[in-house]
């Protein structure tokens with residue numbers, strides 16, 4: 001994405017043109033950025049060729065999943081819906097892992113029927129349920145157990161998942177008990193230990209601690225694991241102040257780990273694959289001067305992009321047409337929804353804006369559209385995939401008749 005003649009462009013098309021044609025708000029994704037992200041991710045860990053399972057919850061557009069599949073990735077799913085979507089995108093069941101703390105019997109049965117690579121279980125009760133269903137079906141089911149390694153991911157509190165107080169995974173003692181249970185079962189094939197300590201992680205040290213915790217427990221239990229699933233969570237740079245995750249150091253820590261344990265590594269990245277490929281384009285409906293600040297009232301709202309309202313996430317916000325006039329007032333970018341949390345960002349020293357101008361909200365490819373809703377009965381935006389000069393509609397704008 002860059003400015004050409006003061007107009008913001010994605011690959012070879014400018015956003016003004018896209019907006020004229022498709023209306024606003026719009027989610028746009030860059031095909032080449034997606035390809036670059038996947039290639040980079042692979043390269044970072046090429047010394048041990050991990051299985052990379054894209055975390056479908058970060059973006060559930062089937063056309064994007066199809067592209068991701070073409071690059072050879074598998075899928076990490078957290079519900080029957082996501083599992084069905086991954087299968088529909090033709091991802092091989094042998095590359096699908098199923099995570100989540102509350103898989104229902106129905107979901108487990110379906111996953112067992114589809115013979116996916118792994119069901120990553122998160123409690124003894126879940127494993128007993130898998131065992132019951134597998135016995136009924138006279139099958140042996142490959143599973144993983146998710147360990148809660150009690151490591152602080154040093155990320156936003158709401159997206160931290162690997163600490164003692166979090167609902168995810170099981171603690172060391174339970175883990176050991178579960179391994180014993182699995183060994184006694186004829187219907188469970190325990191193949192994997194999984195961890196996932198959180199999202200938007202920018203410091204490699206929590207990962208190193210996590211690996212140490214995994215290493216400790218592997219020494220304690222007498223069982224050979226084929227896979228260690230290290231989850232996802234790799235952070236991206238939402239603001240220029242962010243520092244990047246040091247992949248070299250993370251890779252080195254994993255290589256160290258692999259020296260001690262002969263296992264295959266699985267990753268479940270979502271954000272780091274798709275996050276910075278997406279941009280939300282929105283039009284200013286009104287500008288309201290409230291004295292100290294101006295409210296920039298956009299036609300996109302928290303139902304389209306929930307992250308700022310949900311956990312105070314910051315998204316870089318840019319004008320689609322650049323000018324040199326700087327506004328003296330503070331701008332607060334808000335949506336039309338009847339909630340005070342329906343705001344995106346407050347900025348000082350932004351350029352002078354006018355009603356009907358277009359705004360680009362950056363890095364919304366992950367947990368953008370997938371967290372969107374019809375709140376206030378607003379239709380969901382159109383999604384476009386840009387490849388060079390080509391624009392492909394990968395999801396049509398929702399019509400009112402679809403929900404009224």
Ligand SMILES: *Cc1c(COP(=O)(O)O)cnc(C)c1O
Nearest residue numbers: 055099199232233268269270271
């Ligand atoms: C959400 C989630 C992921 C993906 O996390 P990112 O931060 O998007 O990489 C991976 N694994 C599990 C189990 C998850 O819940």
